[in-house]
Amino acid sequence: MRERGVRAPFQSPGRGQRQRVHDARRDHRPRPPAQRRGAKKGGACQAIGRSRGGLTTKIHAIVDALGNPVAISLTPGQASDFSQAAPLLDAVEPQALIADKAYDGDALIDALKERDIVPVIPSKANRLIARDTDFALYRERNLVERFFNKLKGFRAIATRYDKLASTFLAAVYLVSAVIWLN
Numbered sequence: 001m002r003e004r005g006v007r008a009p010f011q012s013p014g015r016g017q018r019q020r021v022h023d024a025r026r027d028h029r030p031r032p033p034a035q036r037r038g039a040k041k042g043g044a045c046q047a048i049g050r051s052r053g054g055l056t057t058k059i060h061a062i063v064d065a066l067g068n069p070v071a072i073s074l075t076p077g078q079a080s081d082f083s084q085a086a087p088l089l090d091a092v093e094p095q096a097l098i099a100d101k102a103y104d105g106d107a108l109i110d111a112l113k114e115r116d117i118v119p120v121i122p123s124k125a126n127r128l129i130a131r132d133t134d135f136a137l138y139r140e141r142n143l144v145e146r147f148f149n150k151l152k153g154f155r156a157i158a159t160r161y162d163k164l165a166s167t168f169l170a171a172v173y174l175v176s177a178v179i180w181l182n
Contacts, residue, residue, distance in 0.1 A: 047165040049076030057160050059151070059172060060084040062092055067143035069176040074169055086111060096120050098141045150179050 049056045056077025062070045071091040073084050081102045089097070089111075096118040097103075104124045109131075112119045120137050123130040152158045154175045162168040 045165065047074040047076055049078040051077055057168065060088060061144065061147060062088050063144045063147050067147050068180045069147060072172055072176060074165055082108065096137065098138060100141065151175055
């Protein structure tokens with residue numbers, strides 16, 4: 001007579017016929033099913049950037065002397081601010097451009113001087129020859145920061161709920177019009 005033990009319903013491990021427990025939640029594929037093999041249709045141009053913090057979108061804006069928006073654009077969150085400076089400046093004709101150190105690049109400053117626009121941009125710490133900056137005028141840069149503060153006061157803008165960049169940009173334009181009217 002055979003002894004009944006814990007392993008009685010199973011074969012011995014030496015024969016290679018053990019009962020396997022399969023997880024019903026997995027497809028047993030080399031990749032998770034949510035990962036697509038190709039790019040999503042129209043997904044590349046929706047101004048959604050991926051980072052460790054999640055999905056992000058940057059809003060770039062130029063404001064006038066009263067803090068009202070004049071030109072606005074969207075980029076993915078990992079894009080640099082410097083990349084949108086020239087396209088936004090094509091839409092306006094300012095006498096001076098007040099910007100932070102992120103915009104301190106020779107290409108942008110040369111383009112501003114060609115258009116007779118005074119660059120009010122402090123030099124980066126790693127620039128070999130520092131440029132002179134009118135810091136009395138640079139103090140007015142808070143206008144753009146205050147515009148973004150008002151813009152982010154609207155919940156739909158602060159936490160982008162829209163899937164399409166065109167819909168989100170339309171919401172940004174609508175809120176900018178409301179800010180302009182107030």
